[in-house]
Amino acid sequence: MNDRAITRKQSQACGLCCTKLESFGVTIGKTEILRDINLHIHCGELTALVGPNGAGKTTLLKAIIGEVPHSGTVRFLDIKNCHTRKPLVGYVPQKLEFDPGAPISVLDLFSAGLSARPIFLGHSSRQREHASAILSVVQAEHLLERRLGDLSGGELQRVLLALALEPCPDLLLMDEPVSGVDAHGRELFYNIVSDLRQRYDLSIILVSHDLVMVARHADRVVFIDRTLQCVGTPQEVFSCDNIKRAYGFVYQQNIEGKDSSFEYKIKGVGA
Amino acid sequence: MESWYFIIDKLLPFAWTHHIFMKNALLAVLLVGPMFGIMGTMVVNNKMAFYSDTIGHSALTGIAIGILLGFQDPLWIMVVFSILLAVAISLLKYYTTASTDTVIGAVSATMVALGIVILSRGGGFAKFSRFLIGDILSITPREIYLLIIAFAAMVLLWTAMFNKFLLLSVNPTLARSRGIRVRLVETLFCIVIAVIVTISIQWVGILIINSFLILPAAAARNISINIRNYHVISVSITLISGITGLLLSYYWSSATGATIALVAAALYLITLLLKPRFA
Numbered sequence: 001m002n003d004r005a006i007t008r009k010q011s012q013a014c015g016l017c018c019t020k021l022e023s024f025g026v027t028i029g030k031t032e033i034l035r036d037i038n039l040h041i042h043c044g045e046l047t048a049l050v051g052p053n054g055a056g057k058t059t060l061l062k063a064i065i066g067e068v069p070h071s072g073t074v075r076f077l078d079i080k081n082c083h084t085r086k087p088l089v090g091y092v093p094q095k096l097e098f099d100p101g102a103p104i105s106v107l108d109l110f111s112a113g114l115s116a117r118p119i120f121l122g123h124s125s126r127q128r129e130h131a132s133a134i135l136s137v138v139q140a141e142h143l144l145e146r147r148l149g150d151l152s153g154g155e156l157q158r159v160l161l162a163l164a165l166e167p168c169p170d171l172l173l174m175d176e177p178v179s180g181v182d183a184h185g186r187e188l189f190y191n192i193v194s195d196l197r198q199r200y201d202l203s204i205i206l207v208s209h210d211l212v213m214v215a216r217h218a219d220r221v222v223f224i225d226r227t228l229q230c231v232g233t234p235q236e237v238f239s240c241d242n243i244k245r246a247y248g249f250v251y252q253q254n255i256e257g258k259d260s261s262f263e264y265k266i267k268g269v270g271a
Numbered sequence: 272m273e274s275w276y277f278i279i280d281k282l283l284p285f286a287w288t289h290h291i292f293m294k295n296a297l298l299a300v301l302l303v304g305p306m307f308g309i310m311g312t313m314v315v316n317n318k319m320a321f322y323s324d325t326i327g328h329s330a331l332t333g334i335a336i337g338i339l340l341g342f343q344d345p346l347w348i349m350v351v352f353s354i355l356l357a358v359a360i361s362l363l364k365y366y367t368t369a370s371t372d373t374v375i376g377a378v379s380a381t382m383v384a385l386g387i388v389i390l391s392r393g394g395g396f397a398k399f400s401r402f403l404i405g406d407i408l409s410i411t412p413r414e415i416y417l418l419i420i421a422f423a424a425m426v427l428l429w430t431a432m433f434n435k436f437l438l439l440s441v442n443p444t445l446a447r448s449r450g451i452r453v454r455l456v457e458t459l460f461c462i463v464i465a466v467i468v469t470i471s472i473q474w475v476g477i478l479i480i481n482s483f484l485i486l487p488a489a490a491a492r493n494i495s496i497n498i499r500n501y502h503v504i505s506v507s508i509t510l511i512s513g514i515t516g517l518l519l520s521y522y523w524s525s526a527t528g529a530t531i532a533l534v535a536a537a538l539y540l541i542t543l544l545l546k547p548r549f550a
Contacts (some may be wrong), residue, residue: 089448090449091445101550102316103500105498107497111434116428118433119437119499120436120502145497
């Protein structure tokens with residue numbers, strides 16, 4: 001791992017800085033999608049956001065990013081400077097929907113995201129080194145010259161994760177980053193994310209349906225369905241009545257058994 | 272323009288370059304081609320082929336409105352109309368739940384019908400058919416200056432905005448998370464396409480303008496592995512097909528725009544065959 005790659009890194013996660021959502025809500029047209037969300041997300045914590053389809057998980061992320069208008073506030077409390085501000089957000093999308101034949105290389109994507117120099121003119125050697133250094137954090141430096149469409153699902157998500165980490169965000173948002181990725185790719189991705197949270201001063205919100213991975217890696221679980229239903233440690237949330245109703249008790253058994261080889265395909269809980 | 276004529280006489284002392292109109296047309300092809308080659312790469316990335324086609328077809332209504340308002344040369348009315356249309360389409364996309372395809376299809380059909388109704392009143396449609404096929408051989412030096420200005424403006428804008436356009440084409444939410452004002456950039460992109468398509472339309476023709484935009488980029492896409500060579504190849508294809516098409520149309524006495532489009536289509540087929548080597 002290359003420590004120099006990330007511009008803002010703390011020596012150890014203090015757990016004191018945090019991101020706060022206060023009376024957060026989203027209404028589109030006449031439909032209330034989310035209401036009254038109050039959340040306190042600490043740095044160095046991996047918070048998993050779970051809930052049934054249509055619960056508003058993706059909308060919550062989009063509202064935090066600012067793509068969807070919202071009510072209430074989102075603030076970041078920076079412990080070093082003792083003030084609050086809008087958090088710098090990194091985002092890892094769900095499976096990208098793009099033409100796999102698109103001639104966009106990983107380096108193109110990074111240069112487009114990190115510099116103003118138009119990439120049809122090519123890349124400077126500094127850009128190349130920089131991108132390679134960031135990619136090494138997610139063990140993907142060998143993918144630099146590859147086309148996005150030629151990457152496997154897991155590789156592409158690691159590349160997108162690396163891009164989201166530069167510049168180092170206060171809040172890292174991931175929307176089902178590894179749905180549809182094979183078991184090995186998922187495991188690698190979660191291990192990298194788990195490691196990041198300990199090494200860098202950032203809070204992570206991860207949307208996932210993969211409750212086994214959530215149970216294994218998340219520090220906190222937030223179960224939402226239009227509004228907050230349960231918040232707490234994985235054990236606390238998974239014993240909450242609402243989640244049993246939403247996901248069925250099959251999940252419960254698997255989480256207790258921690259059987260990661262089990263594939264989740266339960267009616268109503270797709271990607 | 273005199274220096275351009277002088278250069279052509281020195282460099283290309285052939286029969287076809289004796290004509291002033293061929294010298295003008297050659298310069299126009301060298302301007303329109305790269306402009307469409309560069310813009311087309313992003314249109315194809317964004318899957319906006321249908322949008323640019325609609326803008327082209329809607330030029331009919333732009334012409335009709337210009338004529339109704341009593342303008343001899345409806346170009347400026349057409350440009351203003353295309354900008355309004357671009358903004359209207361981007362607004363419709365956000366405020367209706369219908370798919371983009373349906374929205375654009377509905378707009379396209381309405382605009383073509385409206386244009387034809389207005390222009391065909393009293394049976395006078397035939398005199399507008401030059402807009403359908405386009406006539407690059409009739410371009411005047413003044414109109415070439417306009418193309419030069421458009422070209423320069425586009426290059427400046429592309430230099431400033433290209434990276435934003437690219438991130439947006441990969442994923443809008445990702446672009447937003449990196450501080451890009453997605454709707455503004457998207458609308459700007461739609462407007463640029465609308466303006467450039469509209470000012471080129473009388474030289475290229477409503478029926479084939481989209482092939483200028485799509486074919487070179489689609490061909491380049493088959494054989495390129497990154498953004499830089501995507502652009503280099505796309506522009507090269509527009510130049511090769513532009514010059515070859517212009518010459519062929521001179522010797523065949525065929526419509527120039529369509530001949531260029533056919534050459535581009537042939538190049539597209541060749542790259543399609545080469546594609547497996549680059550996949």
